[in-house]
Amino acid sequence: MKYQDRLREILPEASIEAIETPGSLYKITRGRSKGSDSTLLVRFLEPGDDERELLEVDNKELEVLFYDDDINRWNIQLIWAVVDRELKDDVRQDLEQDTRYALRRSVDESDLPVFLAPISEVKSEIKAVEETFDRGELIQNIIDENLTFLFEKDKTTRENRLKRLKENNPSEANQPALVEASTQEGIIDEINLGSEYRQNASKRSISPDRLTLLHGKNGSGKTSLLDGTTLSMVGQSKRDEQRSRHYQDLEVSLVNETGEVTKLSNQPGKVKQRIAGWYGYRPTGPADRHLEFYRVNYHEAGATTRFLETGSDQDLEETIQRYLYGDKLTEARDEKEKLEKEAYSNISDLEDEITDLEEQRSTKEQQLEKIQASYSKATTAAGNLSSVTRKLVQVPSSTNLEDETEEEPQWTESWRLWEDRYTRIQIGINTLDTTQPSYTIEGLQTAFEKKISELTTQREILGKIERLEQEIATLQTLRNKFDTSPWDTLSSSSTFAAAILSSRGIRLSDLQLLADELGKLEEPINADTVAEWVTTVEAQFENRRAKLEARKVALDDDTEHQANREELHAEIQTLTDQFLSISESIAYCPACYANQTKKSLREREQPTDFFQEKNEIPNALRSHLASVDDALTILGKDSWEDISHTIDARYGSICGLADLRELLSFAIGASRSETLPTTTEDSVSLLGERLQEADGIRLETADLATHIQKIREADERKRTEGMERVPRYDPGDEYVGDVIQDVVEHLDKIQVADSLLTDHIPSIHWDDEIDIISDRRILEQTLNDIEESSALVNSVTSLREQITDYEQEIEKVTADKQDWEDGIKRLQQAFSQTGGKKAFNEHIEDHMSAITTLFQAFQRPYEFDEVLLEDDTVRVSRRGSADDSEPVEKMSSGQRAALGLAIFMTNNLAHPTAPPVMLLDEPVAHLDDINTVSFFNLLISAATELDRQILFATANEDIANLLKEKIGDSDDFKSIDLDKAH
Numbered sequence: 001m002k003y004q005d006r007l008r009e010i011l012p013e014a015s016i017e018a019i020e021t022p023g024s025l026y027k028i029t030r031g032r033s034k035g036s037d038s039t040l041l042v043r044f045l046e047p048g049d050d051e052r053e054l055l056e057v058d059n060k061e062l063e064v065l066f067y068d069d070d071i072n073r074w075n076i077q078l079i080w081a082v083v084d085r086e087l088k089d090d091v092r093q094d095l096e097q098d099t100r101y102a103l104r105r106s107v108d109e110s111d112l113p114v115f116l117a118p119i120s121e122v123k124s125e126i127k128a129v130e131e132t133f134d135r136g137e138l139i140q141n142i143i144d145e146n147l148t149f150l151f152e153k154d155k156t157t158r159e160n161r162l163k164r165l166k167e168n169n170p171s172e173a174n175q176p177a178l179v180e181a182s183t184q185e186g187i188i189d190e191i192n193l194g195s196e197y198r199q200n201a202s203k204r205s206i207s208p209d210r211l212t213l214l215h216g217k218n219g220s221g222k223t224s225l226l227d228g229t230t231l232s233m234v235g236q237s238k239r240d241e242q243r244s245r246h247y248q249d250l251e252v253s254l255v256n257e258t259g260e261v262t263k264l265s266n267q268p269g270k271v272k273q274r275i276a277g278w279y280g281y282r283p284t285g286p287a288d289r290h291l292e293f294y295r296v297n298y299h300e301a302g303a304t305t306r307f308l309e310t311g312s313d314q315d316l317e318e319t320i321q322r323y324l325y326g327d328k329l330t331e332a333r334d335e336k337e338k339l340e341k342e343a344y345s346n347i348s349d350l351e352d353e354i355t356d357l358e359e360q361r362s363t364k365e366q367q368l369e370k371i372q373a374s375y376s377k378a379t380t381a382a383g384n385l386s387s388v389t390r391k392l393v394q395v396p397s398s399t400n401l402e403d404e405t406e407e408e409p410q411w412t413e414s415w416r417l418w419e420d421r422y423t424r425i426q427i428g429i430n431t432l433d434t435t436q437p438s439y440t441i442e443g444l445q446t447a448f449e450k451k452i453s454e455l456t457t458q459r460e461i462l463g464k465i466e467r468l469e470q471e472i473a474t475l476q477t478l479r480n481k482f483d484t485s486p487w488d489t490l491s492s493s494s495t496f497a498a499a500i501l502s503s504r505g506i507r508l509s510d511l512q513l514l515a516d517e518l519g520k521l522e523e524p525i526n527a528d529t530v531a532e533w534v535t536t537v538e539a540q541f542e543n544r545r546a547k548l549e550a551r552k553v554a555l556d557d558d559t560e561h562q563a564n565r566e567e568l569h570a571e572i573q574t575l576t577d578q579f580l581s582i583s584e585s586i587a588y589c590p591a592c593y594a595n596q597t598k599k600s601l602r603e604r605e606q607p608t609d610f611f612q613e614k615n616e617i618p619n620a621l622r623s624h625l626a627s628v629d630d631a632l633t634i635l636g637k638d639s640w641e642d643i644s645h646t647i648d649a650r651y652g653s654i655c656g657l658a659d660l661r662e663l664l665s666f667a668i669g670a671s672r673s674e675t676l677p678t679t680t681e682d683s684v685s686l687l688g689e690r691l692q693e694a695d696g697i698r699l700e701t702a703d704l705a706t707h708i709q710k711i712r713e714a715d716e717r718k719r720t721e722g723m724e725r726v727p728r729y730d731p732g733d734e735y736v737g738d739v740i741q742d743v744v745e746h747l748d749k750i751q752v753a754d755s756l757l758t759d760h761i762p763s764i765h766w767d768d769e770i771d772i773i774s775d776r777r778i779l780e781q782t783l784n785d786i787e788e789s790s791a792l793v794n795s796v797t798s799l800r801e802q803i804t805d806y807e808q809e810i811e812k813v814t815a816d817k818q819d820w821e822d823g824i825k826r827l828q829q830a831f832s833q834t835g836g837k838k839a840f841n842e843h844i845e846d847h848m849s850a851i852t853t854l855f856q857a858f859q860r861p862y863e864f865d866e867v868l869l870e871d872d873t874v875r876v877s878r879r880g881s882a883d884d885s886e887p888v889e890k891m892s893s894g895q896r897a898a899l900g901l902a903i904f905m906t907n908n909l910a911h912p913t914a915p916p917v918m919l920l921d922e923p924v925a926h927l928d929d930i931n932t933v934s935f936f937n938l939l940i941s942a943a944t945e946l947d948r949q950i951l952f953a954t955a956n957e958d959i960a961n962l963l964k965e966k967i968g969d970s971d972d973f974k975s976i977d978l979d980k981a982h
Helices: 002-010 051-066 089-097 109-116 118-132 135-144 158-167 222-234 268-279 291-296 316-382 387-392 398-403 410-430 441-482 492-503 508-519 530-581 598-603 619-635 639-650 657-669 681-693 704-724 736-760 772-788 796-831 837-858 893-910 929-945 957-967
Strands: 015-019 024-030 038-045 076-082 103-108 187-192 211-215 251-255 261-263 864-870 873-878 917-921 949-954 973-977
Touching (some): 002 015, 002 024, 038 051, 038 109, 076 109, 089 103, 103 109, 109 837, 118 837, 135 316, 187 222, 211 222, 222 251, 222 291, 222 917, 268 291, 316 837, 410 772, 441 681, 441 704, 441 736, 492 657, 492 704, 508 530, 508 619, 530 619, 530 639, 639 657, 681 704, 893 917, 893 929, 929 957
Parallel strands (some): 038 076, 076 103
Antiparallel strands (some): 015 024, 024 038, 187 251, 251 261, 864 873
8 A cells, every 4th residue: 555655645636556466566547638648557666576577467467558449558658666676787678678568667766756747846846946036035135235236237337336335325225126027928829920921831820729739841831830939929030030020910929818818019129028027037239039938938940959069058057047036136146246256356456455565564664673773783893993994984873863864874875985995905905915914004005006016017028928929920820831832942032022922912823824924925024123014014915905906806807798798699599599490491690691501500519719718716816815804904903003012112122023023934834723822911011020120131041931930939039038027927828818918907906906095095094004804894794784684775764654654554455355345245145045156056956956857757768867057067977877977978869859858848847937838849850769759748748737838840740640649639739730731
C-alpha cells in the first residue's frame, strides 16, 4: 500500500490500480480534458527482486495494453522506480533501449514526481519563486532608504544620481510613479496576415484552438503564419525588416476566459505597452522588441541548432530578471549595481588619496624633526673646525631655529661654499706628494707656487719630446719607402724630387706619358728652371697637337669625297641594269656610248683599281692625338705651379730641373706596375727642412734613405736628452701625450687651489695653521647628513603650515569617504532581502531546477541530471559523474535540442504575465522518435494542466500523424493541412 499511497500523492486525480504480478507493479490511467488518456505502468524495484524476471513480466503486460483497443497505444509508458538499490547497467540498457509497446525509463524512486508529473513539478517550483518575491516590499525599501532617484534614469544624469546617493537629502524623497503597464490577457483567437504581408503564403487567416497542428510541405506558409503572429503581437520579427505598423491589415486577436475578444493594435506605443506588461521591460529607441517573445513564446525553426552558439540571444539571467522585477524595478536594480560600482570606485580613490595625504603629512613631520636635529649636529660639528675655518664660515645656532623662514638657511650656504673650496684646495695639496697634515696659509701658497713652476717646465719639455717623436715616426715611414728598389739606386736629389711630385698627385704613369711625348718632339727643350720647362713643353705639345689635328681634318675630307663617288657609281650600275632589263638588244653602252653588246655589259667586271685606296684616318694618328691631349692634361694640373715653386724656390739647394729630367729618363725604362713612393705635403716639407738644416750631409754621397736615417738618429739623441730632464716619463710604458695631459691636469688643479688661497682667505690669517683635509671632511659629513635626511627642503614655519593643511584635508576626504560608504549601505539594505543578489541567485537556481525537471522528463538516454547557469552560461552535469559541470558543446545535437526545448518551455511557464501561448516551428527536427514522443507528452500536459495554447508547425508528415495519434479525439485540437490551401 505504501507505493500506491506514494503514487496517489504524486497523481491525486489519476486512477491507480495494483497489478497482480511478482513484485510491485501499478497501472495508472490519467484522463485528459484535451486529448486521449495516458497509461503508465510503474514498477517499484526493491532489493532482492529478480530484474530479468520482472523485465519479462512487464514486457508481457505492455503487450496486453498495446493491443487493447480502449487504450491509446501512443500514450503508454513504463517506469521502473528503483528503491534502495542500484540497477545493473546491462539491465538498464535492455529496459530503456527496448521501444516496443511503450516508452521506458528507470529512475530513482525519489525522482518519481519529476517523471510522473513534470509539469506539476515545474508549476510548483515556479510558484515558489513567485511566493518568495514581493515587488511591493522592494519598492517600499527603496523609498525608505531615500533612493527614489533609482527610478529617474530617464530624467536625471548619472552624475546627479551619484550626488544624491552621497548627500542623502531626505527633502528630495518623493513617491516614485511606478505605473505598471496593463496586460492584455488571453490566447490567440484569430490570425489574419492581411493583403500585404508574405503574399506568397496560401493560408491567410486561421482560428487556432488550444492545440493546433499546422502541417504542410516546406513553402506552404506555416512559418509565415507564426512570423506574422509574432510581428503583430510584439511589433517585430527576426525575419522581417519592417515593423508591424507597416502592415495595417495584419491582425491578431486574443480571447480571454470570459470570451472577450481583443484585437491587438500595431501602433508602436501600444506595442511597447504590451511588451512592458507581458515581459517586464519597455523597449526604447531602436531596441529589439522581439527578443523576449522568442525566448518565451516562439521556438522558431532552427533554434535548437543555434542553441547557445556565439552571438545567441539566449540570455537567461536577463529573462528571469525581467519577469521578476518588471520594467521600472529592473532599471532600478541595474542602476543600483552601476551606482554601487562607481561608489566603490570613488571610495577606493578616496582611500588612496587619504593614504597619500597621510604619507605626505608624515614626511613633513619627519622633515621638521630632522631640521631640529640638524641644527644640533651642525653646532657640535662647528666646534671641531680649525680656528681659521670657524672664522671663515657662518656657525649655526639652535636659538634662531624658529626664526628660519627661508627654505635653505644661510649657514648651510656658507658651509657648502667652503666645503667646495676646501675640496679643490685638497686636490691641489694631493698633487704635492706630501703627507704633511697641516700648513700655514703662507706655507701652503709657497708650496703651490714651487710646484706650478716645476710642472710648467715639464710641460714645455714634454711638448718638444712629443713633436720629436712625431717627426721621428714620419721620417721612419719615408725611410722605409725610399730604402727599396729603384729608389735606393737613384740619386738622393732625384728621389726627393719624386717625393715632391708624389705629394702633389703626380703618378709614375704621368711621367711615362710625358717622357713618351717628349721623345716625339723635333726640337730640344731649353729651360733653366722647372717652371720654364713646364711652359716650354706645354707650348710645344700644343703646336704638335695643332699639326696632328690639321692632318686629321684633311683625311676626313678625302674620306667624304670617296664615299660620294662610291654612292654615284652604285646608282649608275643600278640604272644600267634597269636599262638592260627593258631593252631587247643594244649596240652601245648607255653611259659611255662605247660599242657594247647586252651580254658584254652584263658580264663585265669592275677593275680592281677602279677606286683609289680609301683615305681613312690611321689609328696611329688617333692614338698620337689622344696621347698629346693626355700629356697636356697632366701639364695643365694646378699642382705643377706648386711643384715648380717647391723645387725651384723652396728646395733648390736639394734638387732641380736636372732631377726632373732624370726622373723622366727613369720613367721610360720603368715597368707599368711601378709607382712613385706615396708621400704627403707635410712629410715632404718635414724632410726638406731637415735636409736643409742638417750639418755634414752631402746628398751626392749616398741614397736618400741613408741620409734620412742619419737625421732620425740625431732626433733620437735629442729626445733622450729631453727625457732625462723629465724623470716621471717612462717612454717604454707611457705615451708622451698622456703624460702631457697628466701634467696639464695637475697644473690646473694646483693653480685653482693657489687662486682660492690668495683670492678668498684674508691675509691676516696667512700665519695661522689650518688643517684643510680635516675641516673639509667635517663640512662634507655634516652637509651630507642634513641632505640625506631632507632636513633643508622647507623652512620650519612652512613645514608647520603644511602639516596643518594636510590634517584638514585628511579630515575632509575621510568625511567624503564615509558619505559614500553610507550610500552603499543604503543601496544594499534596500535590496538585501527581497531584491538582493542572494535572493536573485536563489530565484535563478529555482528556475534552473524547473529546466532540469523538464529536461529530465523527456531526454533519452537519461545521461544528465542537472542544468546549471554559471556566469550566464548554461552548463550540465553528467549523471553519476563526480566531475565538474561541462559546457553544452559536449552534448550531442539531439541532447542539445532537448535542452533548448526544456529552457524554452520553462521560460514560457515561468512568465505569469506573458501570453499563455507557445509557437513551435519544427521543434523536434533534431530529436529521435523516442524523445519526440516524450516531448509531445510534455506539450499535451502543458496544454491540459496549465491551459497553454500551442501552435505546432511541421513539414514532416510522420511527426504530424504522431501528434494526432498522441492527442486522439479532442474538441480543443485542430489540425490544419496547409497543402490543401493551395
